[in-house]
Amino acid sequence: MPIEVGGKSLETDEEGYLANLSEWSEEAATALAEAEGIDMSTNHWEVVNFLREYYEEYQIAPAVRVLTKAIGKKLGKDKGNSKYLYELFPYGPAKQACKIAGLPKPTGCV
Protein backbone atom coordinates (compact mmCIF):
# COMPACT_ATOMS: atom_id res chain seq x y z
CA MET A 1 0.00 0.00 0.00
CA PRO A 2 1.54 3.34 -1.02
CA ILE A 3 1.91 6.06 1.60
CA GLU A 4 1.16 9.72 0.99
CA VAL A 5 3.94 12.16 1.88
CA GLY A 6 3.80 15.83 1.02
CA GLY A 7 1.46 15.21 -1.91
CA LYS A 8 3.66 12.40 -3.26
CA SER A 9 2.72 8.76 -3.24
CA LEU A 10 5.54 6.42 -2.17
CA GLU A 11 5.43 2.75 -3.15
CA THR A 12 5.84 0.18 -0.34
CA ASP A 13 5.97 -3.62 -0.34
CA GLU A 14 3.29 -5.82 1.25
CA GLU A 15 4.93 -5.46 4.67
CA GLY A 16 5.11 -1.69 4.49
CA TYR A 17 8.80 -1.28 3.68
CA LEU A 18 9.64 1.49 1.21
CA ALA A 19 10.10 0.05 -2.29
CA ASN A 20 12.59 2.73 -3.28
CA LEU A 21 15.26 3.64 -0.72
CA SER A 22 16.04 6.91 -2.43
CA GLU A 23 12.50 8.22 -1.84
CA TRP A 24 13.11 8.36 1.91
CA SER A 25 12.92 11.71 3.68
CA GLU A 26 12.39 12.78 7.29
CA GLU A 27 8.81 13.50 6.35
CA ALA A 28 8.43 9.98 4.96
CA ALA A 29 9.94 8.59 8.17
CA THR A 30 7.39 10.46 10.26
CA ALA A 31 4.57 9.10 8.09
CA LEU A 32 5.94 5.54 8.23
CA ALA A 33 6.26 5.86 12.02
CA GLU A 34 2.71 7.12 12.31
CA ALA A 35 1.45 4.06 10.45
CA GLU A 36 3.27 2.00 13.10
CA GLY A 37 1.69 4.03 15.90
CA ILE A 38 5.00 5.62 16.82
CA ASP A 39 5.46 9.27 17.68
CA MET A 40 9.05 10.10 16.72
CA SER A 41 11.14 11.49 19.60
CA THR A 42 14.82 12.46 19.66
CA ASN A 43 15.57 8.96 20.93
CA HIS A 44 13.74 7.39 17.99
CA TRP A 45 15.63 9.59 15.53
CA GLU A 46 18.94 8.58 17.07
CA VAL A 47 18.27 4.94 16.26
CA VAL A 48 16.80 5.64 12.81
CA ASN A 49 19.74 7.85 11.84
CA PHE A 50 22.16 5.26 13.16
CA LEU A 51 20.52 2.61 10.96
CA ARG A 52 20.78 4.80 7.88
CA GLU A 53 24.48 5.41 8.53
CA TYR A 54 25.04 1.70 9.09
CA TYR A 55 23.30 0.87 5.82
CA GLU A 56 25.24 3.53 3.96
CA GLU A 57 28.50 2.00 5.13
CA TYR A 58 27.77 -1.74 4.87
CA GLN A 59 24.85 -1.94 2.40
CA ILE A 60 22.85 -4.11 4.80
CA ALA A 61 20.65 -3.52 7.81
CA PRO A 62 22.08 -4.98 11.02
CA ALA A 63 20.40 -7.86 12.88
CA VAL A 64 18.94 -7.01 16.32
CA ARG A 65 21.93 -8.41 18.19
CA VAL A 66 24.32 -6.37 16.09
CA LEU A 67 22.15 -3.27 16.38
CA THR A 68 22.02 -3.52 20.17
CA LYS A 69 25.77 -3.85 20.46
CA ALA A 70 26.51 -1.06 18.00
CA ILE A 71 24.00 1.34 19.59
CA GLY A 72 25.60 0.70 22.99
CA LYS A 73 28.96 1.55 21.57
CA LYS A 74 27.84 4.70 19.79
CA LEU A 75 25.11 6.13 22.04
CA GLY A 76 26.12 4.81 25.45
CA LYS A 77 25.70 1.59 27.42
CA ASP A 78 22.31 2.61 28.89
CA LYS A 79 20.89 2.55 25.35
CA GLY A 80 22.64 -0.59 24.15
CA ASN A 81 20.12 -3.09 25.44
CA SER A 82 17.05 -4.66 23.97
CA LYS A 83 14.78 -3.30 26.72
CA TYR A 84 15.56 0.28 25.72
CA LEU A 85 15.14 -0.48 22.02
CA TYR A 86 11.89 -2.39 22.52
CA GLU A 87 10.49 0.53 24.52
CA LEU A 88 11.10 2.75 21.51
CA PHE A 89 10.02 0.19 18.92
CA PRO A 90 7.62 -2.25 20.59
CA TYR A 91 7.16 -4.49 17.55
CA GLY A 92 10.84 -5.27 17.17
CA PRO A 93 13.57 -2.63 16.95
CA ALA A 94 15.20 -4.01 13.82
CA LYS A 95 11.98 -4.50 11.89
CA GLN A 96 10.20 -1.30 12.88
CA ALA A 97 13.18 1.02 13.00
CA CYS A 98 14.42 -0.25 9.62
CA LYS A 99 11.00 0.33 8.13
CA ILE A 100 10.95 3.90 9.42
CA ALA A 101 14.52 4.41 8.22
CA GLY A 102 13.41 3.35 4.74
CA LEU A 103 15.71 0.31 4.69
CA PRO A 104 14.86 -3.18 3.47
CA LYS A 105 13.90 -5.80 6.04
CA PRO A 106 17.06 -6.79 7.95
CA THR A 107 18.93 -9.94 7.01
CA GLY A 108 18.50 -12.60 9.66
CA CYS A 109 15.19 -11.17 10.76
CA VAL A 110 12.99 -14.24 10.62
Add this chain to the structure above:
Amino acid sequence: MSVTKKLMYINRRAPYGTIYAWESLEVVLIGAAFEQDVSMAFIDDGIYQLLKGQDTNDIGMKNFSPTYSALGDFEVTQIFVEKESLEARGLALDDLMHLTYEDEDEDYAEKDSIKVVSSSELADIMEQQDVLYNF
Protein backbone atom coordinates in the same frame (compact mmCIF):
# COMPACT_ATOMS: atom_id res chain seq x y z
CA MET B 1 18.03 -26.65 22.99
CA SER B 2 21.02 -24.76 21.78
CA VAL B 3 23.65 -26.85 20.09
CA THR B 4 26.43 -24.83 18.52
CA LYS B 5 27.70 -26.34 15.29
CA LYS B 6 30.81 -25.51 13.39
CA LEU B 7 29.66 -24.29 10.00
CA MET B 8 32.00 -23.40 7.18
CA TYR B 9 30.94 -21.59 4.02
CA ILE B 10 33.23 -22.27 1.08
CA ASN B 11 33.27 -19.64 -1.64
CA ARG B 12 34.79 -20.64 -4.97
CA ARG B 13 33.31 -18.28 -7.54
CA ALA B 14 33.85 -14.71 -8.72
CA PRO B 15 31.51 -12.22 -6.99
CA TYR B 16 29.39 -11.09 -9.95
CA GLY B 17 28.03 -13.03 -12.91
CA THR B 18 26.35 -15.58 -10.68
CA ILE B 19 24.32 -15.11 -7.53
CA TYR B 20 26.41 -17.56 -5.46
CA ALA B 21 28.65 -15.03 -3.68
CA TRP B 22 25.80 -12.78 -2.54
CA GLU B 23 23.62 -15.75 -1.53
CA SER B 24 26.49 -17.18 0.47
CA LEU B 25 27.02 -13.89 2.28
CA GLU B 26 23.33 -13.60 3.13
CA VAL B 27 23.19 -17.15 4.47
CA VAL B 28 26.32 -16.48 6.54
CA LEU B 29 24.75 -13.41 8.11
CA ILE B 30 21.55 -15.29 8.87
CA GLY B 31 23.49 -18.25 10.30
CA ALA B 32 25.47 -15.87 12.50
CA ALA B 33 22.24 -14.47 13.94
CA PHE B 34 21.56 -17.97 15.32
CA GLU B 35 24.83 -17.86 17.25
CA GLN B 36 26.54 -20.68 15.43
CA ASP B 37 30.29 -21.05 15.08
CA VAL B 38 30.64 -19.71 11.55
CA SER B 39 33.74 -19.52 9.39
CA MET B 40 34.29 -18.78 5.72
CA ALA B 41 36.83 -20.05 3.22
CA PHE B 42 37.74 -18.35 -0.04
CA ILE B 43 39.26 -20.56 -2.72
CA ASP B 44 39.87 -20.30 -6.48
CA ASP B 45 38.00 -17.35 -8.05
CA GLY B 46 36.18 -16.92 -4.73
CA ILE B 47 39.20 -14.84 -3.71
CA TYR B 48 37.94 -12.06 -5.97
CA GLN B 49 34.97 -11.56 -3.63
CA LEU B 50 37.35 -10.01 -1.09
CA LEU B 51 39.21 -7.78 -3.53
CA LYS B 52 39.64 -4.10 -2.56
CA GLY B 53 38.11 -1.31 -4.64
CA GLN B 54 35.32 -3.19 -6.42
CA ASP B 55 33.32 -1.08 -8.85
CA THR B 56 30.11 -2.50 -10.32
CA ASN B 57 28.81 0.66 -12.00
CA ASP B 58 29.27 -0.67 -15.52
CA ILE B 59 27.63 -4.04 -14.93
CA GLY B 60 24.46 -2.73 -13.31
CA MET B 61 24.74 -4.84 -10.16
CA LYS B 62 24.82 -3.76 -6.55
CA ASN B 63 28.36 -3.63 -5.18
CA PHE B 64 27.92 -5.71 -2.05
CA SER B 65 31.59 -5.81 -1.12
CA PRO B 66 31.15 -3.27 1.73
CA THR B 67 28.96 -5.85 3.44
CA TYR B 68 31.98 -8.12 4.09
CA SER B 69 33.22 -5.44 6.51
CA ALA B 70 30.09 -6.02 8.62
CA LEU B 71 30.98 -9.69 9.22
CA GLY B 72 32.97 -8.75 12.33
CA ASP B 73 29.86 -7.13 13.86
CA PHE B 74 28.01 -10.38 13.22
CA GLU B 75 30.79 -12.23 15.04
CA VAL B 76 32.04 -13.97 11.93
CA THR B 77 35.72 -13.63 12.72
CA GLN B 78 37.35 -16.56 10.96
CA ILE B 79 37.88 -15.92 7.29
CA PHE B 80 40.34 -18.25 5.59
CA VAL B 81 41.94 -17.45 2.26
CA GLU B 82 43.81 -20.17 0.43
CA LYS B 83 47.41 -19.17 -0.23
CA GLU B 84 47.74 -21.15 -3.46
CA SER B 85 44.64 -19.49 -4.97
CA LEU B 86 45.96 -16.03 -4.09
CA GLU B 87 49.36 -16.75 -5.63
CA ALA B 88 47.92 -18.32 -8.78
CA ARG B 89 46.10 -15.02 -9.42
CA GLY B 90 49.13 -12.85 -8.73
CA LEU B 91 47.45 -11.43 -5.63
CA ALA B 92 48.64 -10.82 -2.07
CA LEU B 93 46.88 -10.21 1.25
CA ASP B 94 47.30 -6.45 0.63
CA ASP B 95 45.05 -6.66 -2.42
CA LEU B 96 42.15 -7.81 -0.25
CA MET B 97 39.85 -5.70 1.93
CA HIS B 98 41.06 -5.28 5.49
CA LEU B 99 38.43 -7.14 7.49
CA THR B 100 38.57 -6.86 11.27
CA TYR B 101 36.61 -7.69 14.41
CA GLU B 102 36.70 -6.52 17.99
CA ASP B 103 37.74 -9.10 20.54
CA GLU B 104 35.38 -8.76 23.50
CA ASP B 105 37.68 -10.85 25.68
CA GLU B 106 40.58 -8.49 25.11
CA ASP B 107 38.93 -5.14 25.78
CA TYR B 108 37.58 -4.84 22.24
CA ALA B 109 41.01 -4.91 20.63
CA GLU B 110 40.72 -4.76 16.84
CA LYS B 111 41.97 -7.94 15.21
CA ASP B 112 42.31 -9.17 11.65
CA SER B 113 39.65 -11.62 10.48
CA ILE B 114 41.44 -12.87 7.37
CA LYS B 115 44.00 -15.62 7.70
CA VAL B 116 45.96 -16.85 4.71
CA VAL B 117 46.39 -20.62 4.96
CA SER B 118 47.88 -23.25 2.72
CA SER B 119 45.74 -25.79 0.93
CA SER B 120 46.73 -28.54 3.39
CA GLU B 121 46.09 -26.33 6.45
CA LEU B 122 42.67 -25.51 5.04
CA ALA B 123 41.98 -29.21 4.56
CA ASP B 124 42.68 -29.74 8.28
CA ILE B 125 40.34 -26.88 9.24
CA MET B 126 37.61 -28.33 7.02
CA GLU B 127 38.10 -31.67 8.74
CA GLN B 128 37.08 -30.07 12.08
CA GLN B 129 33.77 -28.69 10.78
CA ASP B 130 30.33 -30.19 11.40
CA VAL B 131 28.90 -28.82 8.18
CA LEU B 132 30.44 -27.51 4.95
CA TYR B 133 28.44 -25.39 2.54
CA ASN B 134 29.73 -24.98 -1.00
CA PHE B 135 28.93 -21.85 -2.95
